[in-house]
Amino acid sequence: MILVVARNDAAYDALQKHLDKMPLGFPRTRSGSYRNVLKFIFRNEDEVRVAIHMSYKPESIKTIHERIGGMSLETVQSALESMERHGGVMKIERDGEPRYYLHPFLPGMLEYGILGEYRDKGSIATLHDNTDDFMFKYVIDMFCAERRPFREIPIEASLTPEHGVATYDELYHIINSCTKFGVLHCMCRLGSKLYHDGCKKTDRLESCMVFNDYAASTIKVGIAREITKEQAMEIARKNEMDGLVLQPENTQNPGWMCSCCSCCCGFLHMLKSVPRPADFVHGNFHATIDSASCIGCGTCVKRCQMDAITIGDGKKAQINEARCIGCGLCVPTCKKKAARLVRNAADYIPPVNLDAYKDLLMEKKKGRLGRAGVLLKMLLKMKQ
Secondary structure (H helix, E strand, O other): OOOOOOOOHHHHHHHHHHHOOOOOOOOOOOOOHHHHHHHHHOOOHHHHHHHHOOOOOOEEHHHHHHHHOOOOHHHHHHHHHHHHHHOOEEEEEEOOEEEEEEOOHHHHHHHHHHHHOOOOHHHHHHHHHOOHHHHHHHHHHHHHOOOOOEOOEOOHHHOOHHHOOOHHHOHHHHHHOOOOEEEEEOHHHHHHHHHOOOOOOOOOOEEEEEEHHHHHHHHHHOOOEEEOHHHHHHHHHHHHHHOOEEEEEOOOOOOEEEEEOOOOOHHHHHHHHOOOHHHHOOOOEEEEEOOOOOOOOOHHHHHOOOOOEEEOOOOOEEEOOOOOOOOOOOOOOOOOOOEEEEEOOOOOOOOOOHHHHHHHHHHOOOOHHHHHHHHHHHHHHHOO
């Protein structure tokens, strides 16, 4: 379905204002590109009207219907089902009945919208070509939020029992604790393949995983392929071998897990461009090098996605801790076991679940001036 732009802009402007009140917000742009995004996801005015009366918290169809007024229950249900297919809302089961809540733009609307329209490259191109300034503004606002929607955990092969790793930082525990699994195309890598030079780390598109409720939803709408727990483990091992950074949902029980590269992932690409990437991530580790054991082979330099490792004058690897995000990619391929992970001085404990994460964002949500202040502090810190 090609994006249609001749719709009631006033209705979409009202929806933008409503979505901007949600935990991760939905910024307005001077170019009006935010309307292109909304029209791609919310296909008619019934959907817009229903969405304006929805929350970031899961609610029953009956609750949503009663709040709207003047619309039949059947129309509300039809709109919710359509919005679920295109990424506007998420459906989960609670106490034996379906409940719906508004998706954030990222992660959420964009993945469902792009991957759901994958066979129609015209739709993807329309969205891609008309949202650059919106994407930039959204990512900036996301950086200014109290917590980013994802965090960084080490690859499994970089950990030892001595690390005392919390279960929420241990990939295989996360997988083992889930009951339903799906794998989907990495949206960033897909975009790089379609519009740029492709990924420099791997030619695999299926690298991102979803669990439990997210798995059920994405499998139902056709953007994820159902897999077994054993297959999820194997995908995790391949991601590790390819040198991808693990970025799960920023909760103790993540519903999704991205495996990213700085050449395709917009967030990692932006991180790599700043002087101190470690200041902008939620993680619990950083790498060190034992110079006595290091032979200066340079393997760790190639594996590092943040340019945190260099070979010094003494032909030994050196780590700039301000650039290290604790992904652990340098550890398992070190021939002399000179690279290892150590815990950060302060522990980062993620919110228990997605509801707790969103409530935290709402509690700490900043207005335009507040976000500008955070951005200014970030820029000043980058110059240090």
